Amino acid sequence: MVRWFTLYCCYQVPANSLVALQTILPYPVSVHHLGLFREPTTLQPVEYYNNLPYHQPTSSDSGNPSAAELAILLDPVIATGGTSVAAIQTLKEWGVKRVVLISVLGSDGGVRRAAEEWSEGVELWVGGIDQECDARGMIKPGLGDVGDRLFLTIGR
Numbered sequence: 001m002v003r004w005f006t007l008y009c010c011y012q013v014p015a016n017s018l019v020a021l022q023t024i025l026p027y028p029v030s031v032h033h034l035g036l037f038r039e040p041t042t043l044q045p046v047e048y049y050n051n052l053p054y055h056q057p058t059s060s061d062s063g064n065p066s067a068a069e070l071a072i073l074l075d076p077v078i079a080t081g082g083t084s085v086a087a088i089q090t091l092k093e094w095g096v097k098r099v100v101l102i103s104v105l106g107s108d109g110g111v112r113r114a115a116e117e118w119s120e121g122v123e124l125w126v127g128g129i130d131q132e133c134d135a136r137g138m139i140k141p142g143l144g145d146v147g148d149r150l151f152l153t154i155g156r
Contacts, residue, residue, distance in 0.1 A: 016075060021102070033063075034090060036083040045086035045139045052094050063064045064095030071096040078106035078126065081113030088117045100125065107132060107139045 035049025
């Protein structure tokens with residue numbers, strides 16, 4: 001049986017966003033989480049959690065039977081694009097055929113970077129785009145750090 005789509009969430013997605021998306025889908029789907037954060041000094045993505053069902057490719061591998069055809073990836077903010085790119089790479093390597101990346105806000109450069117990662121396999125839906133990021137990789141003017149806002153870690 002082919003699963004047509006599955007939800008994949010970056011860890012910082014608010015639970016109500018996930019529930020809202022699930023209510024508009026035509027049928028219930030499985031949800032998997034990818035935990036990624038941006039290292040503050042290098043601005044490079046770091047994966048700390050991944051609950052994708054295990055799949056070890058072989059030389060005669062014709063695909064991953066546990067991978068969905070379409071992954072709907074929720075990432076609240078695309079600033080530099082690094083964590084989105086890492087999530088897209090992970091899903092592509094796992095065997096997903098197509099990714100729809102949904103985000104509330106992105107920077108122009110970050111959205112372009114995510115779109116160019118796998119141009120034939122990724123579609124982006126972004127609520128708004130700000131022009132740039134500052135030296136710390138934060139969107140200007142942006143929303144601030146989503147993780148800090150969600151987990152009340154501002155100033156820690």
